Structures are given as structure tokens and as C-alpha cells.
Amino acid sequence: MTMTLNPPRPSRRALLALLAALPFVAPLAARAQMDPGRATTFIHTTGDSLVAALNSTGLSAAQRRERVAGILRQAVDMEGTGRFILGRWWRVASPAEQQEYLRLFEETLTRNLASRFGEYQGVRFSMGRSQQRSEDDAMVTTIVERPGQAGVNLDWRVAEVGGQPRIVDLVAEGTSLRLTQRSEYSAVIQRGGNQVSALLTAMRNQLQQMQQRS
Secondary structure, eight states: OEEEOOSOOOOHHHHHHHHHTOOOOOOSSOOOOOOHHHHHHHHHHHHHHHHHHHTOSSOOHHHHHHHHHHHHHHHBOHHHHHHHHHTTHHHHSOHHHHHHHHHHHHHHHHHHHHHHHGGGTTOEEEEEEEEEOSSSEEEEEEEEEETTEEEEEEEEEEEEETTEEEEEEEEETTEEHHHHHHHHHHHHHHHTTSOHHHHHHHHHHHHHHHHHHO
16 A cells, blocks of 8 residues: 655655654553554554645645644544653642643644644655564554655554554654653753653743744
8 A cells, every 4th residue: 555645855854853753652551452454454544544634625734734633633542642751750740730731742742743744745655564563562564755765664553542543652763752752851851850840831832833833
């Protein structure tokens, strides 16, 4: 299967920037065993939906971004992702901070990815192999191909979350991106005197900058 996005060709730096914004993680709740075939179908369907949204005619750029954001909200376990990335600081945060963090996390993630996906028109996503990774998740390989450039392998971990397949990690060139994001968030909190409020402020500022650029 091949999924195609049209015109401009992204640079390798732009691709890595997109991947760095993908802090997918395993959910907190127990999961059922993930069938590799079901995982492949899920990644295929999600990719097709993203392509269709990006190539929609008669929509403004803002409307396309919102459509992509909606797809991402369905594809990712947002709460499990956010809580894992916050790590030990989740227990430090007050209930109000936890609620605000999850709201900011989802908004930041979807806005970031929705805008960055727009840079990838012209890229072809080809489905590769799928395999059982552990008792409860499977790995699906895709190949990102760009005209005149070498393909990049992206491995998507998919697990059952609440009875539905969800993306729980993305491995780009051998690097699990959920761990990178977790480290960055922790560093912000530590620089802010071990206060979760420091991270919330940084996230609000990031969202404001995104809104000004859109």
C-alpha cells in the first residue's frame, strides 16, 4: 500500500523536526494482545485519513489543520501519553495542575503535528512488515520516501487501548521518541525549581506562539 501526499518536498531536517514532536507512549492501563495484522490495518487507515485531509480541496489551511488534529486525537492515547511523559512529576502535580497539563498537552501535540504534517506533501508512505513486539503491542514499519532521497524507516508501536488500536510509540532511526520528550519535560521542571507550574507556563507560551503563526 502506498499513501501519497502532494507537492513540496520536505528536507531531512524538517522530517526529523516532525518526528521530534511525536511523544507517543504506552498507555497506563493493562492491554490485550495486539494482532500485527490489526495493527497494520490501523496504521494504513490512519495514514489514508491524514492524506485525504491534507489533500482536501475547498478548505482553508486552518480547516485542514483542524481535520488533521481530529484524526490525531483518535489515533493516539492522549491521556496515557501525557501521563507517561510527565513521569514522576505527575505525583508532584496538584489535581488542578494534572488537569491543566493534560489539556495543554493534547492541544500542543495536535497543533504541532497538524501544522508540521503540512510540510510533508509529496512524501510517499509505504507499508512495510509488521511483527509482534511484546505480549500486548505490535510494531508496524513504514518507509517514508521522498523524490531523489533515501527512504527513512519509521516503526510504529500499536497497542489495544480501551478495546481499540492506538499508536503508543514511534521509533525513528532507532530512537524511541517518547523517551526524548519525557527527558525534555523533566528538564524544564527541574530548571523551574522542581515545580510542574514551570512546565505549564512553558507549554502555554508554546501554544501562544503556535496560535500567532497560524
